[in-house]
Amino acid sequence: MTRSPTGTKSPADLRPATRLVHGGTLRSQFGEMSEAIFLTQGFAYDSMEQAEKRFTGEEPGFQYARFSNPTVSMFEQRMALLEGAQAARATASGMAAVTAAIMGQLKAGDHIVAAKALFGSCRYIVEDLAPRFGVECTLVDGTDLDQWRKAMRPNTKTTFIETPTNPQLDILDIKAIADIAHAGGATLVVDNVFATPLLQSPLELGADCVVYSATKHVDGQGRCLGGMILGSEKFIKDNVHNYLRQTGPALSPFNAWVMVKSLEVMPLRVAQQVANAAQVADFLADQKQVQRVLYPFRKDHPQYELAVRQMKGGGQVVVFDLADKAAAFRFGNALQIIKISNNLGDAKSILTHPSTTTHQRIPMAGRLEMGIGEGMLRLSVGLEDVEDIKEDLAQALAKV
Numbered sequence: 001m002t003r004s005p006t007g008t009k010s011p012a013d014l015r016p017a018t019r020l021v022h023g024g025t026l027r028s029q030f031g032e033m034s035e036a037i038f039l040t041q042g043f044a045y046d047s048m049e050q051a052e053k054r055f056t057g058e059e060p061g062f063q064y065a066r067f068s069n070p071t072v073s074m075f076e077q078r079m080a081l082l083e084g085a086q087a088a089r090a091t092a093s094g095m096a097a098v099t100a101a102i103m104g105q106l107k108a109g110d111h112i113v114a115a116k117a118l119f120g121s122c123r124y125i126v127e128d129l130a131p132r133f134g135v136e137c138t139l140v141d142g143t144d145l146d147q148w149r150k151a152m153r154p155n156t157k158t159t160f161i162e163t164p165t166n167p168q169l170d171i172l173d174i175k176a177i178a179d180i181a182h183a184g185g186a187t188l189v190v191d192n193v194f195a196t197p198l199l200q201s202p203l204e205l206g207a208d209c210v211v212y213s214a215t216k217h218v219d220g221q222g223r224c225l226g227g228m229i230l231g232s233e234k235f236i237k238d239n240v241h242n243y244l245r246q247t248g249p250a251l252s253p254f255n256a257w258v259m260v261k262s263l264e265v266m267p268l269r270v271a272q273q274v275a276n277a278a279q280v281a282d283f284l285a286d287q288k289q290v291q292r293v294l295y296p297f298r299k300d301h302p303q304y305e306l307a308v309r310q311m312k313g314g315g316q317v318v319v320f321d322l323a324d325k326a327a328a329f330r331f332g333n334a335l336q337i338i339k340i341s342n343n344l345g346d347a348k349s350i351l352t353h354p355s356t357t358t359h360q361r362i363p364m365a366g367r368l369e370m371g372i373g374e375g376m377l378r379l380s381v382g383l384e385d386v387e388d389i390k391e392d393l394a395q396a397l398a399k400v
Ligand SMILES: Cc1ncc(COP(=O)(O)O)c(C=O)c1O
Pocket: 093, 094, 095, 096, 098, 119, 121, 122, 162, 166, 191, 193, 194, 212, 213, 214, 215, 216, 225, 226, 227
């Protein structure tokens, strides 16, 4: 018998960084050090009887890669250990995770309450897709708890937030919103992308389900799409398990392998990015061309106290306003090292102009209501030397 990757210790008893290096490892008979990529669609059974038992569930084991695969399973186990969740399911992208977590709970006649401040594609799911199947949606200002209370109806099935929000970095009170949802018999789903599982634990604060775009900090190096849904065994079994098996947004084993290996170094990457971001936020706040800086752990952030209460760090995204769209474009075009793109959490620093890219499908009035002005820029701070990042920002600001 091969020795367990964590010896006689249960991975759950280990500290988070150790879990991310050893947790969830499935070793083959070869005893490989690095986790293997099991690039296989199917699995051979020893007998007809065994095949039958795998399908009835009498015998545990893999059947078909749309359902699960050893490499994907390692990624799920490692994420579950990090999040402190009973169960996890990987998906092909973050949007596949959001869609399954929301739509998997709903049927015609249900109602959903969501914060207005959501990533553009997430807004599409609650605002356009769900209503096509007879599910009504109410959008609220996520920071206003009275609006949440008033929006709840007897048929409200679920509530959905992201915090910090993309891109305006509003901080929403996870515990308070979970309490309102539960009092009304609804669940709370939290898109925890901006915080990462290292800086915020929504399940501990009362959320029923956490979703990630693993494309962001989990990969952390801009290579693969991926998503993850985490919750209790019951939440996953009742809402997500069958939905994923039958509709098929499965994560490729190769992408799962990239994510598994990336998790080993995620604490180091994220800690450095957060330290860089805090410095960049302070630097930007001192520049005369910058009208406003938003960073959750700066004292001038509107929800600073809540941020410090529910997060362990301010994140690696800094948002700031220049005078208008022309100034924002002049600035972006003058950058040398920082890239113009729309991902975040990457080792490379990335500048995004939300109103013309990630959030452009929301009409101007809606964007302004969400606080997304034409001069707003989102900076995902990477792993470059922070002095090089600041120098690049300074020379581009001089051209505004
Ligand atoms: C907050 C948030 N949720 C969900 C997604 C969707 O993730 P993906 O691009 O992996 O589908 C993104 C990113 O694009 C995001 O920023």
